[in-house]
Amino acid sequence: MPNGRQGDHPITDIVDHGLTVFSPEADNLVREIAQLMPRNRLWSLVDWFSPPPIDEFTTQLRQIRDRLRREARDQGGEVSSPAG
Numbered sequence: 255m256p257n258g259r260q261g262d263h264p265i266t267d268i269v270d271h272g273l274t275v276f277s278p279e280a281d282n283l284v285r286e287i288a289q290l291m292p293r294n295r296l297w298s299l300v301d302w303f304s305p306p307p308i309d310e311f312t313t314q315l316r317q318i319r320d321r322l323r324r325e326a327r328d329q330g331g332e333v334s335s336p337a338g
Contacts, residue, residue, distance in 0.1 A: 283319050
């Protein structure tokens, strides 16, 4: 079980420590997704230690983020887009 230290798990490295793990775009998508779902659900979304090629992985993350945004809007939640 991850303990939250740097290098322990890609999610904690990206979300908690602000490190670049996959690519700047993919990592930003992971941060956005982390704002839209509980961390325990985030762990099981993908195989974080063996993701697909980066272009495919980024596309998957974008689709997950977009789906979560739609679900939040449909449920009456506020969803903000990150600056940039």
